[in-house]
Amino acid sequence: MKLSRRNFMLTTATGLGAWGLQACRGRGGAEAIKAVEQWKNQLKQTRFALCDGCAARCGLNCEFVDDRLVGIRGAALHPVNQGAICPKGLDLKHQRLDEDRLRVPLRRKGPRGSGEFEEVSWESALTQVTLAIQSSPQATSLLGGQYRGSTDDLFQTFLQALGSPHYLRLRCLQPELPGEHLRRMQGLDSPVAYDLAGAKVVLSFGCNLFEGWQSPLYQARVLAGDTDLIQIDPRYSLTASKARVWAAPHPGTDGILALGLANILLREGLYDAGFAHRWIKGFEADQTDRGPVQKGFKNLVLQGYGPERVEALTGIPARRLYQIAHLFGGGGPSVALAERGPGYGQRDAYSKMAIHSLNALVGSPGRVGGMTLQARPPLTPLGPALRADNDPLSALEAGEIKTLLLYRSNPLYSSAARTRWAAALDKLDLLVSFATQMDETSRQADLILPDLHSLERWQDDVTLHQAGVSLYSLSSPVVEPWGRGRASEEVVLELARRLNLHSLAFPDYPSLLRLRAEGLFQARRGRIPQAREDSEIQQLLMKQGYWQAQYDDFASFWTALQAQGVWLDEQASYRGRAHLMPQGNFDLRPLLQEAKQPWVAPLHRGGLLLVSFKPFALSGGRNANQSRLLESLAGPFGTAWEGPILLNPTTAKARDLRTGDLARLVSSRGELVGPVKLTEAVGPALIFLPFGLGHEFFGKRGSGRGVNPNHLLADFGPNLVGHSYVELSKVEAG
Amino acid sequence: MSRWGMVIDLEKCNGCEACAAACQAECNQPPVGESEARMGRKISWLKISEELTGKFPDLHRRMIPQPCMQCDDPPCVRVCPVHATYLGEGGIVAQIYQRCIGCRFCMAACPYTVKYFNWYNYAGGLPAAEQEAMNPEVSPRPRGVVEKCTFCHHRLLLAKDQARLQGNDPARAVYHPACEEACPAKAIYFGDLDDSTTEVARLAQSHRASRLMEDLGTNPKVYYLARKENHG
Incomplete structure (x- = not known):
């Protein structure tokens, strides 16, 4: 046979094909396919994380492919959500990637509120805070919003070690306290x-x-x-x-x-x-x-x-x-x-x-x-409790506080007493914010020490409000931090080191959490749920008073707690009336x-009563910059990306208003203009405004969107009231 | 061969939108942006319609989650000039995105208006980091293509793979779509309608069960359980 180019190619291809087939048969073709499938199925890894979209703190299973976070599902074994998940939890993976997130420490360089900041090193920022606290430790305070768990205990211990009685909280509900x-x-x-x-x-x-x-x-x-x-x-x-x-x-x-x-x-x-x-x-x-x-x-x-x-x-x-x-x-x-x-x-x-x-x-x-x-779960205590002052404004106005650390709180947005807050914050020598978003109050700050996103840091939580189960949840970071932020708990521990506070001598926050968890292990009660099938039998036995050790030593308990994220005790529920x-x-x-006090008629003659409410998508309080959640507002409001003024058609007709028109609301406190939506879901003498939008400053998408009911609501002191009398009029186009 | 179907209990559903959000996350439906959304171009394969009737304070509300109805006789399939959409395995109305020419005949033909059009390359417009965070099991759709709920068909493929690995019959593989998994009220049931042992087959026969626009003869495989008549 003459070796032409064509013949050469044909022979080579046939030879290679035969060799390939032989190789496949040698290894077993079906097995090779199986190996590929197995590899594909094992590609996905799951890590547990706690959701911090709202105060419920559901358990999440974060799914990774090649170390990329590609999906979030509800954790089936977490007693709060049992596998379910809501839009806020699902959107955490995008919230983390928000380009407006604060990712480096910032120091104010213009006047307060000017929004002019410059990037600084952590060393320089921490030195400034340490010096401020050292000059008057007892005049140091922390203003916190909605959070629970060891973060709360750490802040209490930190302030106590400083000798400061000023632990301030600003929030609607106080889950760790009875009403x-x-x-x-x-x-x-x-x-x-x-x-x-x-x-x-x-x-x-x-x-x-x-x-x-x-x-x-x-x-x-x-x-x-x-x-x-x-x-x-x-x-x-x-x-x-x-x-x-x-x-x-x-x-x-x-x-x-x-x-x-x-x-x-x-x-x-x-x-x-x-x-x-x-x-x-x-x-x-x-x-x-x-x-x-x-x-x-x-x-x-x-x-x-x-x-x-x-x-x-x-x-x-x-x-x-x-x-x-x-x-x-x-x-x-x-x-x-x-x-x-x-x-x-x-x-x-x-x-x-x-x-x-x-x-x-x-x-x-x-x-x-x-x-x-x-x-309460038997966590190792850090120190004696310091009861939070739930009237933070009065405490600040008293002028005893010089340095204020701001954690998850934005009073210039969330309080009806904005003017008083602005004046009180202005009196401070140093306002330090741990915010992750440049919000209204953080713009007034002298220093911004950005916290990490919840998926990037250690978190824990104590849930006491769910009947039948005393619950401790813990999650380790599931993704690498984006930027140069630091977990606020780590920052507080670092400050404690620099201030020589011996009660907080921990090398890092995980070792503090580890110490706390030792209490759970030593208590000889409760369990870490491992599988749905086991849990019912174990639950039954434990309700009858049996307890069986799941782990021989604390190290394996700690590993399991990190993997599963939950410790619970169904026996820690007290129904006896004497307990209640x-x-x-x-x-x-x-x-x-x-x-005995005389009743004041609640309805103002002729006026309309404005009531605020929280829509589900925005109930976390920090969601105004999340495009997916803003788009989901189309469900409750008919229009995406906005939170309209909700009116009854009768109220609207008297003022010639239709859905989409602009209306002006005026109360004794202020005024605002926003689009209206007509709905029978509200009564004729009432106006409803959603809470969660209307930020002056909250990232590109969150700033200037919608209206903030707090601009109109009356200030009744520490109790958030949520309603006020208003006048309504149409804003003519043009 | 399974015939996949869904039953949604309107008595249990409270309109929290968890199913819609889970669907968007699972199937890479990006936000379309403010101006596009205001033009009604929002993409949500599972949309929740609110039906509010009566006058204050005598009101009645139903929140109706609407995925693709996966009709046994789908009008969208009949009108597609390029056979991009077809009745696939397990009765799932499938779509080949590469074949779609964007004529939107199927959108016009769908009586349930559950098909969505990519007016722009929404997914491609996302920041690189967000694109990386997409679900790799589901391909994002380019501009000019119609898309819709697939009953999480990719999860069916995965379930079949698992069945093969475990030495079981892939034709009997069982799976759960993202919406069912996310629902906190457990209002969504999913399974094989032809298997009388499944909950979904039992509920589809319930006296409370009905389908949307049954008189059109599309034979949808999504059933709704009516609210119980005890509301005072």
């Missing part, structure tokens, strides 16, 4: 958990269970069954639309409505007489022990809160009151929730106690489907005292 009504009526000093999973009837006064209250995913799961939800809310919220009964009282009249229900419960004998006799103090007139005979709760309610009067004051028809009372008092474990974040108006204490008195009438403290107490009422009774007398 004032619980302290005064039951003598509690730990937060209670409401057993929503065990309740047959849940009466929620304005708690947006599916949008922002505590753990919306948990509540969505446990209330999706046959629980009857009664929602009291002036707005037809998503939660209200899922309720069996929804009632829309005039804002601020929740307390009157609650006592109106109590009236029907008492008159129709729908209350737990045994509980009332054994536990309630101040129920009957003759039970009082304060000198002359004082009216009892029964007299007060029966004489002053008849259905007709309550109908006139609240706007809820008497027949609806009867329907709610019969549902609430008609059997099945019932529980009433008086835990609305922004409070219940000017008569907040009265309203909360009035609502809470319904829990006394149905005997919900300490029973299944009622209220329980969750023991450590003072020995359920005292209604504080309510009687509050009820």
Whole structure:
């Protein structure tokens, strides 16, 4: 055969093909394919992280391919979300990549508020803070927002070591503390958990269970069954639309409505007489022990809160009151929730106690489907607790604070008392912000020491508000930090080193967390859930008092805790009534005292009442720069990327307003202009404004978008109120 | 062969949008931006429609999550001039993006309006870091292409791979789409409608079950369980 070019190619190709086939057969073709598939399936790695999109702190499984974070799913074994996930958790991977994130330490170079900053080294920034604190350690303070866990304990220990009593917090809910009504009526000093999973009837006064209250995913799961939800809310919220009964009282009249229900419960004998006799103090007139005979709760309610009067004051028809009372008092474990974040108006204490008195009438403290107490996880304590001051503005105005560290708080945006805040912050010698976004308050800062994104740092959390489980969650960094930020906890530990604070002599934050976790290991209770199949059997055994060591030594416990991210104890739930009422009774007398004050009619004649609310996508408080969340607002508002003024069509018609028109709102505090959306979901005398947008400064997408209700809301001191009277007018185009 | 279907319980659904967000994240649906979104060009393979009826305070609201209905007789398939969309394995209405010429006939034909058009190269316009964070199992779509829910078909392929690896029959592989997995109220059920042992097959036969626009004869495989009549 003549060796032509064509023949050469043909021979070579045939030879190579035959060799390839032979090689494949030698190794086993099917096995080779299998190996490829196996490799493909193993490519994906999963790491646990805690979500910090809101106060619920769900567990997440972050999925990695080639060390790239490509997906986030809910962690199936985390008791809060059990595999579910919400838009905020899903968007963490994009939030981390936000180009507007602060990623280097900055020092102010122009006047305060000018927004002129220059990049500085960590060394220079930390030296400046150390010198400021050294000059007056007792005048150092930390203002914190919404967070829990070891971060909270670390800050307390840091301030205590400095000898400073000023640990300030600014937030709607205080999850580590019981509400004032619980302290005064039951003598509690730990937060209670409401057993929503065990309740047959849940009466929620304005708690947006599916949008922002505590753990919306948990509540969505446990209330999706046959629980009857009664929602009291002036707005037809998503939660209200899922309720069996929804009632829309005039804002601020929740307390009157609650006592109106109590009236029907008492008159129709729908209350737990045994509980009332054994536990309630101040129920009957003759039970009082304060000198002359004082009216009892029964007299007060029966004489002053008849259905007709309550109908006139609240706007809820008497027949609806009867329907709610019969549902609430008609059997099945019932529980009433008086835990609305922004409070219940000017008569907040009265309203909360009035609502809470319904829990006394149905005997919900300490029973299944009622209220329980969750023991704190047995973490190694860092030092004695320092109770937070929840009226930070007054503390700052007193002028005793020279250096303020700002962590997860933006009062110039989130407080109605902006002007007072600006003046108080201006008095400081040094304002240091740990913010990750250049927000309103951080622009006033002298130094910005950017925190890391939640996926880039160590996090932990203590959950006490979920009935039936005492829960500690922990997660290590799952991705490398972007930029030169540092975890705020590491910065505080570094400051402690430079200031020679021996109580915080830890080489780094993980070693502090490790020490804390040793307490869990040594407590000989609780467990780290490993698999769904095991957990039910173990749960059953543990409920019967059995405990079996899962790990021989702390090192393996610590490794497992990092991998699984959860330690829980189902036995740490106290239902005994004595636990729920450590003072020995359920005292209604504080309510009687509050009820003596004259009632101020809540509705302004002719004016419209403005009420703020948090939409689910923005309930984390730091989401205004996230394009996916802004786009998802198309769901609740019909238009993406904005938070409109919600109006009833009747209100709008009187002012010739249509959806999309611009309207001006004026209150005694200020004014704002925004687009309107007409909806029947709000009543004719009301205007609703979503909270979460309207930032002056919050990244490219978040700045100047939407309106901030706080520009109009009245300032009622430390209690966030959330409503105000406004005038509405149309802004003519052009 | 399985016939994949979905049942959505409107009694349980509270309109939290977790399913829509999970779908967007899983299937690489990028945000289209403010001006595009205002023109109604938002891409969300699973959209949530709000149906609010009545006058304040006598109101009734239904939040209706709407993925592609995966019709057994899909109108979109019939009108496609280039056979880019077709009824694929397991009854999933599939789409070949490379073949799509962007005529949008399918969008016009779809009575449920659950097909979406890429007016621009939205995914390509994302910052490089965000592009890197995309789900590698799902290809991003270029400009001029129609897209829609695939019932997370890529997860089916993965489940089949797993079944093969474990020595099981890939035709009997079971999988769960991202929306079902994310739903906190467990309102979404997914499975084989032809397998009478599955929850989804049982619920699809429920007296509360119905399908959208059944009279059109499209035979959708997404069923809705009506809200219970106890609302006062």
